[in-house]
Amino acid sequence: MLQNKSSMNLLNIVALGIGSIVGAGIFALLGQVILLSGHKAYYSFIIAGVTAMFSGYSYARLAGRYHTAGGLTDYFHIAFPEKWISGGLSVVYMLTSAISISMMAKAFGIYATELFDRIPPTPRWINSFAALLIISLAFLNMLQASDVGRSETLIVGIKMTILLVLIVVAFARPEMKLAPVDFRAGPTDFLRSIGITFFAYAGYGVITNATPYVKNPHKTIERGIFLTLGIIILFYLGLTYVVLNYTPSGDLLHNTDTAVTAVADRLIGSWGYAFMFLAAVLAFVSGINATFFSIFRISRSLGEQKVLPAIYERKFWRQGTWGNFTTTALIIAATVAFDFSSIVNLSSAAYLVSYLGIFAADWRLRKETESSPAVILVGMTLMILILVAFIVSILPS
Numbered sequence: 001m002l003q004n005k006s007s008m009n010l011l012n013i014v015a016l017g018i019g020s021i022v023g024a025g026i027f028a029l030l031g032q033v034i035l036l037s038g039h040k041a042y043y044s045f046i047i048a049g050v051t052a053m054f055s056g057y058s059y060a061r062l063a064g065r066y067h068t069a070g071g072l073t074d075y076f077h078i079a080f081p082e083k084w085i086s087g088g089l090s091v092v093y094m095l096t097s098a099i100s101i102s103m104m105a106k107a108f109g110i111y112a113t114e115l116f117d118r119i120p121p122t123p124r125w126i127n128s129f130a131a132l133l134i135i136s137l138a139f140l141n142m143l144q145a146s147d148v149g150r151s152e153t154l155i156v157g158i159k160m161t162i163l164l165v166l167i168v169v170a171f172a173r174p175e176m177k178l179a180p181v182d183f184r185a186g187p188t189d190f191l192r193s194i195g196i197t198f199f200a201y202a203g204y205g206v207i208t209n210a211t212p213y214v215k216n217p218h219k220t221i222e223r224g225i226f227l228t229l230g231i232i233i234l235f236y237l238g239l240t241y242v243v244l245n246y247t248p249s250g251d252l253l254h255n256t257d258t259a260v261t262a263v264a265d266r267l268i269g270s271w272g273y274a275f276m277f278l279a280a281v282l283a284f285v286s287g288i289n290a291t292f293f294s295i296f297r298i299s300r301s302l303g304e305q306k307v308l309p310a311i312y313e314r315k316f317w318r319q320g321t322w323g324n325f326t327t328t329a330l331i332i333a334a335t336v337a338f339d340f341s342s343i344v345n346l347s348s349a350a351y352l353v354s355y356l357g358i359f360a361a362d363w364r365l366r367k368e369t370e371s372s373p374a375v376i377l378v379g380m381t382l383m384i385l386i387l388v389a390f391i392v393s394i395l396p397s
Helices: 010-021 027-066 072-079 084-115 123-140 146-172 185-201 204-213 217-246 249-254 258-266 269-304 322-337 338-364 371-395
Strands: 315-317
Touching: 010 146, 010 204, 010 217, 010 269, 027 072, 027 185, 027 204, 027 217, 027 249, 027 258, 027 269, 027 322, 027 338, 027 371, 072 084, 072 217, 072 258, 072 269, 084 123, 084 269, 084 322, 084 338, 123 249, 123 269, 123 322, 146 217, 146 258, 146 269, 185 338, 204 217, 217 258, 249 322, 258 269, 269 322, 338 371
Parallel strands: none
Antiparallel strands: none
């Protein structure tokens, strides 16, 4: 049963979007982007952000016309009557989201074992912490949508405050500024960096899953998407500035995957490192929380469309279904059984295919959504270029 239209407001859905976007990825991706593109890292984030804005336009237009909790899966179903197309695209997106939960949970498990000195970082302990987090957030997402919105707002508020403090401290301590790091990269490396930075924005589509729970979704969802992406672009540029100008090149080379934490240690000391560690953990928590919010509603919609088995409609607990329970169990099994590093490239490519599918759906439904054909075509072209850049980035050099 759907909640009241007033159960989530603009602040809630912006928090949901930021929580889904600013996940664990930025803590690992920022250093890699700077190594690839040097000073051009700013342009990488801007180009990827603008492309996300175009995709957000199509998302918002579709959400404004079709007020469903299924998000892009419902848009695929409406735009493509051929079930093998709509169902295939939807299942790909759902599986990709499930894999991202597994990866974030595994990373959380690694961080958790580092936090407790007496607990060895063995697969047993890492997977135990990961499974505990998955179960907790899965049951949270079986509660009312408003409960999810409030929890996400709190988590995102704490996480963003910590990261914003780092940016403010950097600007307040100009005496610690170094000669800017500049890794001279060629055109191919710059293309690779754009391909990577787009994934730092992936996740904003989760906002459309909140459409049935807000007043005036046509305006609220559109404002939520653009406000979220605007905040994220500025935020990423600020973090890029800090890492570029306050991190010795040697430290960046040796701490590529923890560049943000390393610069916090230099600027603020052990307290800065500890707080950034907390921000990373909260990034995992809020990222998984927001992704579960999307996955549970997508799977219910696919169950109603008969793309997934009937258990995805059958009630399990509160707002959750037996299909949600099954999905959670499969995610835990995959988290315990596999190392997902080998399939990161596949999941990233699947995200891009899904986002291209949104442009295609908006194009086919442009009369109903009243979308601009020119905006759709420009956005689709940019997204294809991002996909090509990604393929270039994974080809052997």
